[in-house]
Amino acid sequence: MERINFIFGIHNHQPLGNFGWVFEEAYNRSYRPFMEILEEFPEMKVNVHFSGPLLEWIEENKPDYLDLLRSLIKRGQLEIVVAGFYEPVLAAIPKEDRLVQIEMLKDYARKLGYDAKGVWLTERVWQPELVKSLREAGIEYVVVDDYHFMSAGLSKEELFWPYYTEDGGEVITVFPIDEKLRYLIPFRPVKKTIEYLESLTSDDPSKVAVFHDDGEKFGVWPGTYEWVYEKGWLREFFDAITSNEKINLMTYSEYLSKFTPRGLVYLPIASYFEMSEWSLPAKQAKLFVEFVEQLKEEGKFEKYRVFVRGGIWKNFFFKYPESNFMHKRMLMVSKAVRDNPEARKYILKAQCNDAYWHGVFGGIYLPHLRRTVWENIIKAQRYLKPENKILDVDFDGRAEIMVENDGFIATIKPHYGGSIFELSSKRKAVNYNDVLPRRWEHYHEVPEATKPEKESEEGIASIHELGKQIPEEIRRELAYDWQLRAILQDHFIKPEETLDNYRLVKYHELGDFVNQPYEYEMIENGVKLWREGGVYAEEKIPARVEKKIELTEDGFIAKYRVLLEKPYKALFGVEINLAVHSVMEKPEEFEAKEFEVNDPYGIGKVRIELDKAAKVWKFPIKTLSQSEAGWDFIQQGVSYTMLFPIEKELEFTVRFREL
Amino acid sequence: MERINFIFGIHNHQPLGNFGWVFEEAYNRSYRPFMEILEEFPEMKVNVHFSGPLLEWIEENKPDYLDLLRSLIKRGQLEIVVAGFYEPVLAAIPKEDRLVQIEMLKDYARKLGYDAKGVWLTERVWQPELVKSLREAGIEYVVVDDYHFMSAGLSKEELFWPYYTEDGGEVITVFPIDEKLRYLIPFRPVKKTIEYLESLTSDDPSKVAVFHDDGEKFGVWPGTYEWVYEKGWLREFFDAITSNEKINLMTYSEYLSKFTPRGLVYLPIASYFEMSEWSLPAKQAKLFVEFVEQLKEEGKFEKYRVFVRGGIWKNFFFKYPESNFMHKRMLMVSKAVRDNPEARKYILKAQCNDAYWHGVFGGIYLPHLRRTVWENIIKAQRYLKPENKILDVDFDGRAEIMVENDGFIATIKPHYGGSIFELSSKRKAVNYNDVLPRRWEHYHEVPEATKPEKESEEGIASIHELGKQIPEEIRRELAYDWQLRAILQDHFIKPEETLDNYRLVKYHELGDFVNQPYEYEMIENGVKLWREGGVYAEEKIPARVEKKIELTEDGFIAKYRVLLEKPYKALFGVEINLAVHSVMEKPEEFEAKEFEVNDPYGIGKVRIELDKAAKVWKFPIKTLSQSEAGWDFIQQGVSYTMLFPIEKELEFTVRFREL
DSSP: OOBEEEEEEEEEOOOTTOOHHHHHHHIIIIIHHHHHHHHHOTTOOEEEEEOHHHHHHHHHHOHHHHHHHHHHHHTTOEEEOBOOTTOOOGGGSOHHHHHHHHHHHHHHHHHTTOOOOEEEOGGGOOOTTHHHHHHHTTOOEEEEEHHHHHHTTOOGGGGSSOEEEEETTEEEEEEEEOHHHHHHTTTSOHHHHHHHHHTTOBSOTTOEEEEEEEGGGTTTSTTHHIIIIITOHHHHHHHHHHHOTTEEEOOHHHHHHHOOOOOEEOOOSOOOHHHHHHTSOHHHHHHHHHHHHHHHHTTOHHHHGGGBOOOOTTHHHHHOHHHHHHHHHHHHHHHHTTTOHHHHHHHHHTTOGGGGOOSSSOOTTOHHHHHHHHHHHHHHHTTSOOOOEEEOTTOSSSOEEEEEOSSEEEEEETTTTTEEEEEEETTTTEETTOOOOOOOOGGGSOOSOOOOOSSOOOSOOOGGGOOOOOOHHHHHHOOOOSSOOOEEEEEEEOTTOOHHHHHTTOSOBOBSOTTSOOEEEEETTEEEEEEEEEEESSSEEEEEEEEEEEEETTEEEEEEEEEESSOOOEEEEEEEEEOOOSSOOOOEEEEEEEEEEEETTTTEEEEEEEEEEEEEEEEEEEEEEEETTEEEEEEEEEEEEEEEEESSEEEEEEEEEEO | OOBEEEEEEEEEOOOTTOOHHHHHHHIIIIIHHHHHHHHHOTTOOEEEEEOHHHHHHHHHHOHHHHHHHHHHHHTTOEEEOBOOTTOOOGGGSOHHHHHHHHHHHHHHHHHTTOOOOEEEOGGGOOOTTHHHHHHHTTOOEEEEEHHHHHHTTOOGGGGSSOEEEEETTEEEEEEEEOHHHHHHTTTSOHHHHHHHHHHTOBSOTTOEEEEEEEGGGTTTSTTHHIIIIITOHHHHHHHHHHHOTTEEEOOHHHHHHHOOOOOEEOOOSOOOHHHHHHTSOHHHHHHHHHHHHHHHHTTOHHHHGGGBOOOOGGGHHHHOHHHHHHHHHHHHHHHHTTTOHHHHHHHHHTTOGGGGOOSSSOOTTOHHHHHHHHHHHHHHHTTSOOOOEEEOTTOSSSOEEEEEOSSEEEEEETTTTTEEEEEEETTTTEETTOOOOOOOOGGGTOOSOOOOOSSOOOSOOOGGGOOOOOOHHHHHHOOOOSSOOOEEEEEEEOTTOOHHHHHTTOSOBOBSOTTSOOEEEEETTEEEEEEEEEEESSSEEEEEEEEEEEEETTEEEEEEEEEESSOOOEEEEEEEEEOOOSSOOOOEEEEEEEEEEEETTTTEEEEEEEEEEEEEEEEEEEEEEEETTEEEEEEEEEEEEEEEEESSEEEEEEEEEEO
16 A cells, blocks of 8 residues: 655744743643643654753743653653754854754753654754764754755655765755645644645655644644644644554654665755745845745746745844844854853853844844843853953954953944944843844835735635734834944934934934944043044034043943034934833933933843933834734834034033943 | 956866866967966956966976966966865865865965965855865955855845855955956957946945956857957957056955955855756756746846856756765765875865866766776775775665775675676776766757847857757767666666667666665675566566676676576676777677777776677767867767576676776
């Protein structure tokens, strides 16, 4: 009788630093009910990956769930698949850390009674060099999308077998995930999956169809809880799979104990198809969607999609300078603490992938995720002796100045307005300038949902098909920054300018200082920076801005001197962008000689002190991003601009105090 | 005044093992005249890469040319750019060999008076892991196509600067080559290039346009000698470049002494655009060309080409099993001789890229190039103790049997007809089975030339635009094999079958032995293989073929026993495919108990001895491939099939003697 082997796998993960209630909800709506129903079907086998952050939360909050997993493992119903413990994108961390991360999760699997040999490739980001790292970590197989194989020139019919891939003379087995199953399970009725699997039966005993995808699709994704549990989809699915003679259910290692890979392939750097859109710079992403939509309309997409490719995951470092800076700071500290296991533990945590990128999931736009990465980078750096350094930290071709004392790390970009792009507090383990600017994203202009699949619409829409219009109250407040957001950014503004114009970027910047190069020289505890720029009124008035930044025990002091060659009435504004995330602020204008900022669950309390009163413009920096639920309008930080009238010359001091 | 920096580079290479007259011709038509004219323009600067094989030939045959290079270097007119000495694709060789290969060419450059810091990326095959190898080899910059950058999401306007790229925390500078210049130089009139460069002038002093391409385009490519030298294109070009105030000519290192890279990018695995077509399996390559042609016809190609990608270079190992087998044998021996510098020298030679792939250039289809790779693998293996091994040599998921004595290495594939897929003579350093089967290539069906560029057709057609119709006399002889071509392949053939049907694959194979699995057990000096298969006459007649293969001092002996369960009149044919390359053979049928094969410049003399006379079918295996000149119909080997009548049982012995 013609049969088809079937491997069914899920990958469960919650980002490090996610809110407790999110873990709780995902546990109650997906992780727990899924395994409880699995227990009812002793014939059913699932290949499962739990990420480290999730296991740590479960161990702390739901210890009995681990016993359930142990018993399922003992009954042969669960094969544990591992990854880097803190779910890093393996290609984006040093190879030494890859080994430690994988070994940590293999240890945990052994504690549950399973000797794991396979890896779930985080975000399916492949890079050939991983073959060596994975083999060194004792891994024998890795799961990737069929999209990787098709990009390597294999046709659909060739994707129902695992293959070897080789690098530097070493090989590892790669299993392709079937994209069709990814759209069917669990969104379409069970019979659709069974029909599809039955269409694949053959007399070749080694033919296999692989499903492996997010466990959150079974109860956490919008609408799936009711569909998967209350309407009984999962029970029906487990029953249909285990009772169908044509479907030969097995785990990855069972398969590899019977069959060897079918041949040798070389996979390009790739992830899954949607990622290749998200990782493109916004302008190119828009062009990419336009191209894909046209091909779909002309009915050509299915035929030629294998040749249609966007960006690769690491392009997020090109797309989001803040992600790149965080990543390169992580790499820097990882190298420095490699021989210090305690410090290293924090760096491994800082490698959790989610805060470094954004698509429909994943959260560079989620401040609490970024905060967790910074927290762990800073905690690791506490183990290092403070030292001032001048080096190109983020490889943008220009050097940064890192000033450090026992309390703070300040990273200044002389070439970008001489401003502070990192102000990390060692005591609080927070980066005060963890602020994202407001950027145009291509999906701001392509609100209509991705075209749903052609065939019948039974079941529920997958995340990629949800309709999205931008609500009017958001559109009114939506603005795009022309500047990156740092601390001590030097503006020249018309006296009559309004806060609303300024915050919605409808104002006219008179000076050329904010994003232009400053010269510098190192001074005691800090650095002196200056620029001979200009104020562009009716004609260009040469202007010099000079600032001495000194780190103090509780923050920094900045002494400013501003000179205009010819008198001109303007406002000189010093902008300080702070990572205020947990208190929702409103735009506000006030006069003050000093004021406090309070962000209880974020950067805590801070005081800004001036040596003379100034008008202060305060406003929240809110970005628009997409998420499972549709639109998120998120406060990435708060901007405080102290405005001093100037006509010829101006001197003042700004003091930043951590409280 | 607005200016544009311009970097002009050429890459000169001839594959190891290429005919002497090819080196001579390229020297006379390109390498020499180019440098002699350069000497006339002291202001002109060229960044040049000479591959190791070319330098070795020049040192031996044209030593005074090296003095010309030395003087040009001394005058500051030449910057030497290096690569792996024997022009390996760096991504496809072990990292330990990368370092040695690059160091060898840097040594040579020092001998010429230049301390090279830059790498010409062979066939521009990029892989992120190369950052570490290149940095370790003291390299600071590498030259790649702008296609790599556009695939990473950069727009055209961003490609006039070098960037950093990073892997594992290390960075290297990458210069993008401008594709527009690649089509203009030297094919279009000089003023076109000047107009284009002048259109790029800007007030940003760091903006730069880079041309770097094959030196053979200046005199070796069809039609270019007359155009570049006799019609004075090169002199006009050098003059126009050096006398144009808006064009600031410089070398790579001069640029890097003045400017730093513009930012950080992450490049996908890629090479140049045409390579992504050639590296696809034929069926997919046809689909790819179809897709590109449609987009061109719809005028969409320029806009969306950045998202249109085919295969990656290593897919050639998937496309050509013979290339993959050669590559994995190289890797195997490279590992074994790593600590033996003398043996290693040969392996480094075996890494010369050209024989491993094929597009319009490069030569898996050129037997003399493959022969040189095998020669060097075998010469390296001579340093190893002979040993029998059972292992999956080429990672196709099935084990091979390697039988070895002092004189020979035989690699048998039990799963593919129990045949010998490598028979390497240690004395002659030749692989007797270095034979390519006849495969369909997508360009067999898309003869019309690639559409030439839209704008005016002045100048001469670039190689990618030459018209190609398959001549009738070739089309008549063109056939595609259903089998790989090995030694001792077991056929069952109808008695009345003709040689012509057999050689043009119009015959009916009665047996299921040629490409099906045999069981085996090791015996003294060899291996015994057998299969219980069938002969498919009116109905299936179970049949058993058994063969004992023993290596001897001068070759091998194969003792056959063939049994049919029921009597059936057929011919049992044992096919031996030999790498006869230098003698053009004709199809021939003869009776013989023994016969000799003579291939003076290839595998030399061999004798096949039978213990009883048999009918022998001999025919040349000719493949159709494209080359600069249009079509090549190349003899890849000669097939000899000894046909024995069989009705119930048959025993015979075949002896292969190296003379």
